[in-house]
Each structure stands twice: as C-alpha cells, then as structure tokens.
Amino acid sequence: MSWETVIGLEVHVQLNTRTKAFCACPNRFGDPPNTNVCPVCLGLPGALPVLNDRAVDMALMAAIALECEVQDTSIFARKNYFYPDLPKGYQISQFDRPLALGGRVPIEVDGERRQVALVRIHLEEDAGKSLHAEGDRGDTRIDLNRCGTPLIEIVSEPDLRRPEEAGAYLESLRRIVQYLGVSDGDMSQGSLRCDANVSVRRLGETVLGTKTEVKNLNSIKAVERAIGVESARQAALLEAGGKVVQTTLLWDDKSATVRPMRSKEDAHDYRYFPEPDLLPLVLDHARKKRVRAEIPELPFARRDRFAAQYGIPAYDAGVLTASKDMADWFERFATDAGDGKTASNWAMGEVLRTLKEKAWTIAEFPVSIDGLVELLKMVQAGTISGSAAKTVFARMVDTGRAAPELVEEEGLAQISDSSEVVAIVDEVIAGHPEQVASFRNGKEQILGFLVGQVMKASRGKANPQLAKEILHDRLKSGHPA
Amino acid sequence: MRPVGELAGALARGEIGSLELVEDSLARIRELDPKLHVFLHVDEAGAREAADRSDARRARGETLGPLDGIPYALKDNIVARGLPSTCASRILEGFVSPYDATLVTRLRDAGAVLVGKVNLDEFAMGSSNEHSAFGLTRNPHETSHVPGGSSGGSCAAVASGMVPLAFGSETGGSVRLPASFCGVVGLKPSYGRVSRYGLVAFGSSLDQIGPVARTVQGVADALSIVAGLDPRDATTATAPVPRYETGDDSLLGKRVGVIRELLGEGVDPEVGECVRRAANECEKLGARLVDVSLPHAKYGVAVYYVVSSAEASSNLARFDGARYGYRAPGVRDLEELYTESRSQGFGDEVKRRIMIGTFALSSGYYDAYYGRAMHARALIRDDFARAFEAADVLLSPVSPTPSFRIGDRMEDPLAMYLTDAMTIPANLAGVPALSLPAGATSSGLPIGVQLQAPYLREDVLLEVAGSLEGALGWGPLPALVAEGAA
Numbered sequence: 001m002s003w004e005t006v007i008g009l010e011v012h013v014q015l016n017t018r019t020k021a022f023c024a025c026p027n028r029f030g031d032p033p034n035t036n037v038c039p040v041c042l043g044l045p046g047a048l049p050v051l052n053d054r055a056v057d058m059a060l061m062a063a064i065a066l067e068c069e070v071q072d073t074s075i076f077a078r079k080n081y082f083y084p085d086l087p088k089g090y091q092i093s094q095f096d097r098p099l100a101l102g103g104r105v106p107i108e109v110d111g112e113r114r115q116v117a118l119v120r121i122h123l124e125e126d127a128g129k130s131l132h133a134e135g136d137r138g139d140t141r142i143d144l145n146r147c148g149t150p151l152i153e154i155v156s157e158p159d160l161r162r163p164e165e166a167g168a169y170l171e172s173l174r175r176i177v178q179y180l181g182v183s184d185g186d187m188s189q190g191s192l193r194c195d196a197n198v199s200v201r202r203l204g205e206t207v208l209g210t211k212t213e214v215k216n217l218n219s220i221k222a223v224e225r226a227i228g229v230e231s232a233r234q235a236a237l238l239e240a241g242g243k244v245v246q247t248t249l250l251w252d253d254k255s256a257t258v259r260p261m262r263s264k265e266d267a268h269d270y271r272y273f274p275e276p277d278l279l280p281l282v283l284d285h286a287r288k289k290r291v292r293a294e295i296p297e298l299p300f301a302r303r304d305r306f307a308a309q310y311g312i313p314a315y316d317a318g319v320l321t322a323s324k325d326m327a328d329w330f331e332r333f334a335t336d337a338g339d340g341k342t343a344s345n346w347a348m349g350e351v352l353r354t355l356k357e358k359a360w361t362i363a364e365f366p367v368s369i370d371g372l373v374e375l376l377k378m379v380q381a382g383t384i385s386g387s388a389a390k391t392v393f394a395r396m397v398d399t400g401r402a403a404p405e406l407v408e409e410e411g412l413a414q415i416s417d418s419s420e421v422v423a424i425v426d427e428v429i430a431g432h433p434e435q436v437a438s439f440r441n442g443k444e445q446i447l448g449f450l451v452g453q454v455m456k457a458s459r460g461k462a463n464p465q466l467a468k469e470i471l472h473d474r475l476k477s478g479h480p481a
Numbered sequence: 482m483r484p485v486g487e488l489a490g491a492l493a494r495g496e497i498g499s500l501e502l503v504e505d506s507l508a509r510i511r512e513l514d515p516k517l518h519v520f521l522h523v524d525e526a527g528a529r530e531a532a533d534r535s536d537a538r539r540a541r542g543e544t545l546g547p548l549d550g551i552p553y554a555l556k557d558n559i560v561a562r563g564l565p566s567t568c569a570s571r572i573l574e575g576f577v578s579p580y581d582a583t584l585v586t587r588l589r590d591a592g593a594v595l596v597g598k599v600n601l602d603e604f605a606m607g608s609s610n611e612h613s614a615f616g617l618t619r620n621p622h623e624t625s626h627v628p629g630g631s632s633g634g635s636c637a638a639v640a641s642g643m644v645p646l647a648f649g650s651e652t653g654g655s656v657r658l659p660a661s662f663c664g665v666v667g668l669k670p671s672y673g674r675v676s677r678y679g680l681v682a683f684g685s686s687l688d689q690i691g692p693v694a695r696t697v698q699g700v701a702d703a704l705s706i707v708a709g710l711d712p713r714d715a716t717t718a719t720a721p722v723p724r725y726e727t728g729d730d731s732l733l734g735k736r737v738g739v740i741r742e743l744l745g746e747g748v749d750p751e752v753g754e755c756v757r758r759a760a761n762e763c764e765k766l767g768a769r770l771v772d773v774s775l776p777h778a779k780y781g782v783a784v785y786y787v788v789s790s791a792e793a794s795s796n797l798a799r800f801d802g803a804r805y806g807y808r809a810p811g812v813r814d815l816e817e818l819y820t821e822s823r824s825q826g827f828g829d830e831v832k833r834r835i836m837i838g839t840f841a842l843s844s845g846y847y848d849a850y851y852g853r854a855m856h857a858r859a860l861i862r863d864d865f866a867r868a869f870e871a872a873d874v875l876l877s878p879v880s881p882t883p884s885f886r887i888g889d890r891m892e893d894p895l896a897m898y899l900t901d902a903m904t905i906p907a908n909l910a911g912v913p914a915l916s917l918p919a920g921a922t923s924s925g926l927p928i929g930v931q932l933q934a935p936y937l938r939e940d941v942l943l944e945v946a947g948s949l950e951g952a953l954g955w956g957p958l959p960a961l962v963a964e965g966a967a
Contacts, residue, residue: 039580043799045573045681046560046582050715080795080842082819089798142803271842273851276685276792278715 002203003238005231006211007166007196008119008158009223011173012151013183014126014191015058021125021150022049022092029189033143041148043087048277051076055150058182059099059123060283060291062152065180065298068103068121073282076123076275081268085128085142093124093153095272099281105156105176106300107168111314113300116169117157123281126151152182158197158208163224170194170220175299179324187219194223199244200234209234210244214258216251226251230258302327310340316348329362329369336373339380346376350393367396375403388412388460416463418470421454424462425470428453439475447472482509482642484955485699489547492539499532499539499550499594502645506552506596509643513961517619519638521557522565523597528552531594538592547702549592553646554638556631557598558605558681559690561585564595568681569613570603572800572807572826582679583711584648584690591706596644599634603828604797605655605683607631608900611891612830619887620662621959622926626884629659635693636663640927642962646703647693652684653785654879654904656691657916657931661879664918664927664956666946667693668700669904671937672911673718675704676711682796684789687908695955697917697947701725704939720937727947733767735945738872741774743903749882755920755928756878762952763876768945773868773875777860781905782898784861786834787841787854788909793831794838800826833894858909865910865935874945875933878903879916883926903931913939917946918956927956 020027023040039047063070077095103118126149131141154173160166174185174192185192199211214230217223229251234244249258297305299321306317306327321327334343351372355365375396379389384407395406407413415421428450429436439446447468454467482488482505491497507525514520535550555561558568560578562585567573585595602612610618610633618633620626621641628637632649636659639647649656651669660667669691677688692703702725709722739760744753760770802808802822809821827835841850868875880900890897907914913936916929932949934942 042804044560044578044580044805045566045568045576045799046558046578046677046679047580048678048682048714048716050713078795080798082798082801084801084803084815087799087804089801090795269844271795271839271844271847273791273795273842273847276716277682 003200003231003235004203004205005161005163005227006158006199006201006208007160007227008211009156009160009166009169010195010197011154011156011170012126012193013062013154013173013177013185015055015150015152015182016184016191017052017054017058017150019052020148021052021055021123022148025148027149028145029191031145033141033145036145037147041087042144043089049092049275051278051281052150055123056281056283057287057291057294058150058180059121059152060288061180061295062154062177062182063100063103063121064288064292065176065295066103066105066118066121066154068100068118070100070283070288071097072284073097073280074099074122075280076278077272078275080271083127083130084140085130085144085147087128087144087147091125091127092275092278094122098122105169105172107165107172108300109162109164109168116159116165119155119157121152121154124151124153125149158199158211163227166196166227167220167224170223172299175322179296179299181324193217196223196227196230198227198230198234200231200238209238210246212244212246213248214251215248215261218253222251222253225253225256226258229256233258296324306330310334310344312340312344316344319352320344320347323362326362329365333369333372336369337376339376342376346372350390354397366400367393371396371402378403378407382414382416382463383407384412384414385460385464388414391460411459412461414463415458415461416466418466421458421462421466421470422474424454424457425467425474428457428471429474436475447475482506482645484696485548485551485645485694485702486696488551488645489702492550493544495539499535499552500529502550503528503532503552503594503596506644509641510596513621513641513643516624516961517621517637517641518616519599519618519634519641519643520554520597521567521569521600521615521634524564524595527564528594528596531589535592535594545590545592546706548588548646548706550594551592551646552594552596552644553588553648554596554599554635554644555585555647556601556605556635556649558601558650558683559584559648560679560681561595561598564598566598566681567615568604569601569615570800570827570831571614572822574807576806580679583676583713584679584707587707593646593706599638599647601634601649602631603831604681604793605631605650605652606793606830606834608654608658608897609885609887609890610634610659611887612828614828617887620884620926621961622664622957623884623924624961625886626926627662627887629662629880629884631655631659632667632691632693633659633663636660636665636667639663639665639693639695640956640959640962645694646699648690648703648707649693650680650688650690651908652687652789653908654901656693657879657904657914657929658901660693660916661929661931662884662927664921664929664959665693665695666697666700666918666950666956667691667916668704668939668942669907669914670704670708670939671718671913672908673716674708674913674937674939676707676709676714676717678711678713682792684792685796686792687785687789689908697727697943697950700915701727701943701947704943708939718937723940725940725943727950728944730948730951731767732763732945732948735763735768735874736771736872737763737768737945738771738773738868738875740778740868740875740877741772742776742778743877747881748878751920751922752878752880752882752928756876756930759917759919759930759949759953760876762949766948766952771872773872775861775864775868775906777857777864778906780857781861781909782902784854784857784909785901785905786837786898787850788858790834790838791841791851792838794835794842797827797831797835802826830894861906862910865906865912865933869935873934873941877931877933879929879931880904883922883928907933910936912936913942915942915946917950917953919953921957925957925960
C-alpha cells in the first residue's frame with residue numbers, strides 16, 4: 001500500500017528591527033540576560049504597548065514579496081496563556097483579522113520549480129526564553145531580552161508532499177526574507193523557526209488524514225528528517241489498523257524520534273480577543289506603494305537573470321545568489337571585470353574556496369573588487385599567467401596588498417619575450433635527452449611534460465603558450481642538435 | 482482645605498507657601514486617617530522636597546502654572562516611581578514601581594506635589610471601597626457609610642480636606658459614584674483624553690483616569706494639565722487640548738437633556754429631588770430642558786460586566802507570582818506557583834471577575850458573550866450620538882441612591898453592581914461625564930448629579946458644570962472636618 005505525505009509548515013521569522021515590536025528596547029541577540037528590557041516588555045503593571053512602524057513595514061514587505069493579499073485593516077489580538085517567559089500572561093498577535101491572506105512561496109526541487117500556496121501572514125511578538133538547567137532537579141532561568149521581538153508567522157497550505165519540498169520551502173523563505181533585509185533567517189539562532197503539520201493518506205485519496213504538529217525543529221535538515229520519521233510512523237500505525245491522534249509532538253534530533261508533549265502543554269484555550277491597547281492597523285495605498293518600492297529583485301528572478309546575462313550554468317547562478325550579499329558582490333565584480341564568465345570562474349573557484357577555508361562571509365572577504373579586477377586584467381593582458389595569478393590571489397588575501405606590487409616583488413611577471421623563452425627551452429632540451437628522443441620517435445604526448453619543465457625552469461613565469469610553440473618548433477626542426 | 486483655585490491664588494500672591502500646604506495636608510492626614518483609612522502610603526519626605534522646590538521657584542519669581550505647589554493624592558492603581566503601587570491587593574504587596582505614569586510625569590512637570598497613594602477597591606473592582614485588601618475607607622460625612630468606589634480613597638481624601646486634589650480612575654463609574662457619595666466634583670474624561678500609561682489596567686477599553694476636587698475649576702485646571710496625546714498610549718486622542726474653563730453663570734442657549742430612563746422607578750426620592758432642582762436651576766440660568774432617551778442604557782450593566790471582566794481576566798494574568806508581588810510560599814512546581822499565588826493573592830471580588838471574564842472569552846462562548854456585548858456596546862454608543870443631536874449635555878442622577886451603610890451590599894454582588902447602572906453607559910460610549918454636588922439627604926449624606934457631554938467635549942461639560950455649580954453651591958463639608966477646622 002502506498003502512502004502520500006501531506007505537509008503544511010508554520011514558520012516564525014524574527015524581524016530585525018532596531019527596536020522591539022511594542023517598546024523602544026534594542027532588538028538584539030546575544031546580550032547579557034534581562035538587559036534589553038523596560039516596563040513595557042517586562043509587562044509591569046500599567047505599561048502599554050505602542051506599535052513599531054518599522055516592524056509593520058517589514059511584515060508588509062514580506063507579505064507583498066510573497067504576493068499575499070495585504071488587508072487594509074488588520075486587528076491585533078491577545079493570545080492568553082500562562083508561562084513564565086510570557087510576562088503579560090498573553091502574547092500580542094493577530095487572530096481572525098491577520099495582516100495578509102493567501103500568497104505563495106516559490107520552491108525548486110530536482111530542477112523543477114513550483115509555487116507553494118500560503119494561508120496567511122500575521123504580525124506578533126516573541127516571548128522570552130526559558131533556560132532549563134541540565135538534570136532532574138535543575139532550575140529554570142528566564143531571559144526576557146527576546147520578549148517583544150517582532151515576528152511574522154507565515155502559514156502554508158498543506159501543499160507540500162515530500163520532506164525535500166519542505167526543505168526547499170524553508171530555504172526559499174530564508175533567502176527571500178534575507179534578500180528583503182527583514183531577517184537573517186538563521187535557524188540556528190532561532191531567527192527562523194518552523195513547526196510542521198504532518199499527515200498521511202492513501203495515494204489517490206483526496207480527503208486529508210488526521211495531522212500531528214511536530215515542534216522543536218532547529219534546522220532544515222531536522223525538518224526533513226522529522227517529517228520522514230513522523231510520516232513513516234503514521235503510515236505504519238494506519239497499516240496496523242491503528243488511528244492517528246491529533247496531537248503535538250516534539251522532535252528529538254539525537255534519537256531521530258518524536259515524543260508527545262505533555263497533554264497540559266497542549267490543552268490550550270487561548271481565549272483570543274481584540275487587543276484593546278492597540279488601534280486596528282490600517283494600511284493605506286501610499287504606505288503599501290512606498291514599501292513595495294523597497295523590495296529588491298528576489299532570489300529566483302536574480303538567479304535566472306545571472307544565468308542568462310552572464311552565460312553561466314544554473315547551478316553556479318544558484319550558488320552566487322544564495323545570499324543577497326554574495327549576489328550583490330558578484331554582480332559588481334562581473335560588471336567591473338567586464339566578463340561574467342571569467343568573474344564566475346574566479347568567484348566559484350578561488351573566492352568561494354577561500355571563504356570556505358577561512359569561514360568568512362563575503363562581507364568579510366578582504367580583497368576589494370577593484371583589486372580583484374586589477375588581477376584579472378593582468379591575466380587578460382598576458383602580464384602574468386593564470387597559475388601565477390592564483391599565487392598572487394593567495395598573497396593578496398593574506399597581505400591585503402595590490403596585485404601589481406606583489407607581481408613585481410615576487411618577479412612573477414610572465415616572460416613573453418621569445419628569445420628568453422628560447423634560451424630556457426634549449427636548456428630543457430639539453431637536459432632531457434631521453435624524452436627528446438621519445439618525442440622524435442613519434443611519442444608526441446611527451447610534449448606536455450617538457451612544457452612543464454620549461455615552466456618549472458622559469459619558475460612559472462614563461463608564457464605557457466609561447467613555451468609550447470617554441471618547444472614544438474625546436475623539437476621538430478632538430479634544433480639544437 | 483480650600484479649593485485648588487483659591488490655593489493657587491494664595492500661592493501666587495505669596496500669602497502661603499507650598500510647604501505650608503503640605504504640612505497642613507500631612508497634619509490633616511495624621512488627624513483623620515485613623516478614622517477614615519484613606520491613605521495606603523504617605524510620602525512625607527517626597528512631598529516636602531517637592532514643596533520646597535516649588536517654594537524656591539516662587540521665590541525666584543518662577544512658576545510652572547496653576548498647580549505649582551498644590552498637593553495631590555493618587556489612587557493606588559496609578560504608578561509613581563519609587564513608591565508602592567498595591568492596587569489595594571495582597572498580590573502587589575511590596576511592589577514598588579520603577580517608573581512613573583504619564584499623568585505623574587505631567588503633574589510633576591506642572592509643579593504639583595504628590596502626597597501619597599490612596600485606597601480603592603482591589604484593582605478598582607467595586608463600588609464601595611469595601612473590597613480593599615487593606616481595610617475599607619469610610620465616608621467622611623458619616624463613618625458608618627461607604628465613600629463609594631472604587632476611587633473612594635481619592636474622593637474621601639478631597640472631601641475630608643486631606644488634599645485639595647486627587648486622581649481616581651474609572652472603568653464603570655468609579656470616580657463619579659464616590660464623588661457623589663462624598664460631595665465633591667469628580668470627572669471621567671472621554672476615553673483617550675488622559676493617558677492610561679501607568680494606570681494598572683482593569684478593563685483597558687474602558688479605563689480612564691479622572692480628577693477629583695471640591696470645585697469644577699479644580700478638575701478643569703487638573704484636566705488642562707494631564708490631558709492630551711501620549712506617545713506611550715496608542716489609544717490617546719490626537720485632538721489638541723484646550724485650556725478648560727468653567728462657565729460664566731449663564732446657560733443661555735444650552736440644551737440640557739434630561740434622560741427619561743434614569744429618573745423613574747428605583748430612584749431614591751431625595752436623589753430625584755436633587756436632579757429636578759438641578760434641572761430647574763439650569764432653566765433659570767437660561768438653558769432649555771429637553772427630554773432625551775437612551776433606550777439601550779438598560780443593557781449597560783450586563784455589557785459592562787462581560788467586557789470589563791473579559792479584559793480584566795487577561796490584564797490580571799501577569800500577576801502570577803513569577804516576577805514581582807506576592808508569591809505563595811512552599812510551592813513545588815509551576816502549576817502550584819500560579820494557583821497558590823493567585824488564590825492567596827487575589828480577593829473574592831477580583832476572583833469573581835476573573836472567572837466571569839475567562840468564561841466569557843472561552844472557546845464556544847465568545848460569540849454569545851463578548852461578541853454580543855460588543856454589539857450592544859455599539860448600540861449604546863449610538864444612543865448617545867442620537868441624544869447629543871437633541872442636547873448639548875445630559876443630566877441624570879449619578880446613582881439611584883446616596884451612600885449606603887457599610888456591609889449593606891457586600892452579600893449581594895448584583896445589588897452592588899446595579900449601584901453603577903447610571904454611570905456605566907458613559908464608560909461604554911467613551912463620552913465625558915462628571916458628578917457635581919447637588920444637595921444632601923435629610924441626614925446630611927451628599928447627593929451628586931451627573932452631567933454628560935459628547936466625546937471630547939469636556940469644554941462644554943465643564944462650562945455647564947461650572948455655571949450650575951454657581952447656582953447649586955459647593956458640596957457640604959463633613960462635620961468632622963468642620964469640627965476639626967473650628
């Protein structure tokens with residue numbers, strides 16, 4: 001019996017506003033516990049929330065970029081529940097009148113592209129963080145720095161069918177919010193978080209099966225694995241004549257299993273009602289227009305353009321557009337170099353290898369685009385060889401110095417004067433009588449070895465093309481005897 | 482203690498200093514508080530310092546305005562930095578606010594001198610001040626009677642001359658009722674006219690801070706300073722704040738609407754007589770009396786208890802023993818921390834409201850209760866809109882009866898709730914309303930009449946109230962104050 005998995009994802013994205021959603025505290029990750037707090041985000045008696053306009057703009061930008069229907073009026077609501085890291089006893093969220101309805105997220109799996117439909121996007125605030133000490137008797141400490149961080153919740157339709165699709169969806173969302181500059185989308189730091197609704201049904205069935213909600217998914221890989229494990233669990237259960245119970249499950253990455261949450265944690269009546277401390281959020285045409293104008297070219301569009309405009313493979317275009325910083329960098333580099341293909345070879349080769357080795361982001365890459373273009377021009381002009389250029393590149397990364405200076409200093413300028421090359425070639429011919437004899441006996445593939453010897457003798461400086469030609473001529477003509 | 486306006490004049494002329502006023506205030510508190518139990522916290526040192534600064538300003542020929550040097554008291558559900566804010570609840574016992582309410586900041590900037598924090602029904606839930614966890618406040622006119630609530634402390638403080646000015650808060654009549662019972666002027670501004678930042682929330686869509694003074698001018702002067710847009714409260718009105726003036730003893734051209742439904746059955750004869758007398762005085766001052774109707778006002782109490790309790794159930798969730806205030810000792814886990822701290826920390830009336838509100842918002846009941854209440858609220862708002870097409874202000878009793886004896890309504894929550902039937906509609910509609918002293922019972926208990934005006938028309942309300950005050954005279958002085966003063 002074949003089973004089909006049906007997946008819907010609820011994604012929370014932290015917006016990287018300068019200040020929190022409802023107060024002026026810094027919205028910053030990694031500060032000492034309970035330092036970025038005030039009466040408002042601490043929920044002190046008498047304090048009131050005031051909406052951060054920039055958070056609204058960012059949420060709006062995401063909604064427009066994802067092609068949602070932005071609502072002219074949306075309403076904040078209180079979601080009531082008790083938890084120590086929720087100081088007001090309620091979360092300010094949106095309920096029956098969210099910021100935006102519908103929308104779609106483009107994904108690509110195995111080279112095939114499609115749109116995943118969204119249910120809604122709404123704006124809300126994050127809770128604090130509970131830090132549970134290890135062990136049975138460990139205490140719990142509360143850090144309220146995160147309290148009031150603006151979040152958007154993006155809810156997809158049950159429109160995904162395979163774990164890889166869920167992964168592609170998250171990767172696409174991550175790139176989009178990062179391109180928009182509304183979030184770094186970093187799952188490891190919790191700035192992008194995902195809960196998965198999973199159900200299975202017999203292939204061909206149109207009615208949805210009973211779903212479970214899987215939480216505690218801290219990476220794209222965890223999301224994919226958890227969906228695989230949970231759908232297999234459900235299918236096995238149904239095969240054995242059992243029933244899926246609608247419940248919330250926690251993923252354990254170490255054991256690759258799910259376990260049910262305690263029923264108390266799961267049994268909530270959130271008693272939503274309109275937040276009386278905030279006015280309805282009214283978004284007029286002018287504001288939508290202003291925000292729309294801030295939206296940059298989105299990842300898939302840029303990738304397609306790179307491939308076409310610079311004549312590079314789709315895969316390379318994907319790598320070079322993985323982050324907006326990288327894509328911006330490459331775009332400038334390719335433009336300044338005047339040759340997209342060469343720029344792409346360098347970017348995909350030396351540059352990315354260096355970034356990987358040093359664990360740098362492109363923003364941390366020490367060689368300026370101007371410096372890099374200067375190096376490329378020296379190769380194009382024949383001043384240095386390609387292999388010498390790689391040596392110079394490495395020295396530029398290490399020292400931060402300019403290419404001409406390093407070429408000069410290390411004497412790496414290419415020898416393109418044929419009389420000089422002839423002298424070196426003749427030395428090599430004299431020094432390798434056996435190989436010369438083989439060549440002359442028809443084993444012409446030995447030429448490559450001899451060119452290598454010329455390059456070696458010239459310490460890489462000989463123009464390899466010139467060396468090859470001269471060598472070939474001399475060997476054929478019998479000079480020197 | 483003389484009214485705010487007179488004291489301001491005396492201060493301006495140098496006849497008296499702020500420090501003298503503060504010492505008078507402290508002496509009166511020492512003398513009368515044992516009998517009345519008005520103050521929960523007196524800030525003697527802070528008050529003297531602020532008075533000194535005010536006197537120093539005057540000595541330099543500077544002033545911050547009509548409230549500079551005037552002592553005032555604050556209902557203990559409004560926070561002031563460094564002072565306790567208990568809301569008359571055990572659950573906030575020991576809580577000291579690290580920040581100032583916007584109201585407090587504005588009053589400080591105007592030179593007013595905070596003397597201390599006064600009693601209320603726990604979390605402002607009650608109509609008699611009997612629901613204070615720290616003991617009830619007594620009516621200065623008759624100590625066996627309630628001062629009304631929930632701002633009973635604020636009104637008793639002014640009536641007994643402990644301070645010339647106090648601030649209370651309303652969710653459903655909580656300034657006007659005690660003002661009527663204590664014979665002082667109490668104003669409930671339009672919703673959004675005064676910042677709620679620093680007012681501990683009860684029913685957020687209804688809550689509003691209001692001033693209490695012996696005269697209309699006192700509340701007008703106070704309102705001129707504390708009203709206005711606050712960037713910390715998104716629900717404050719953006720309309721500019723005029724300098725509020727009292728009337729010139731003429732109501733020529735004014736239409737005074739007498740609310741038909743609020744003068745019939747169930748209104749104490751002496752209360753009815755006061756309203757009729759006030760109506761006559763309005764006519765004598767040149768106003769035209771018109772008959773108006775608020776047909777949906779009868780649903781006010783029901784709507785109010787659903788809406789305010791629903792919001793309260795959410796607003797009071799933060800008092801959980803986890804971060805500040807009372808924490809039950811000896812709890813073993815989180816569940817117990819919550820249930821024990823809240824069970825022990827809240828009084829019965831507060832628990833009753835939390836349960837009503839939690840129920841009203843529960844899944845499956847929301848539409849039947851909260852949803853319908855919000856619908857009925859809109860109908861009441863429409864009633865007012867229609868009434869204000871026919872009238873400039875509305876006249877009615879504040880409450881069907883004068884102050885009642887302590888204990889009389891404690892066993893019957895519904896009777897207590899109905900005490901507020903005539904004031905609640907203004908809170909639901911968000912319009913400004915005021916209680917003005919209008920006479921007394923044969924036994925000397927004060928009776929107030931209620932004036933209401935259209936949204937943000939405090940100017941009209943205070944103008945009419947000021948003119949009528951001239952005809953009706955100020956509220957009576959309590960005997961124990963008159964004796965003390967003699």
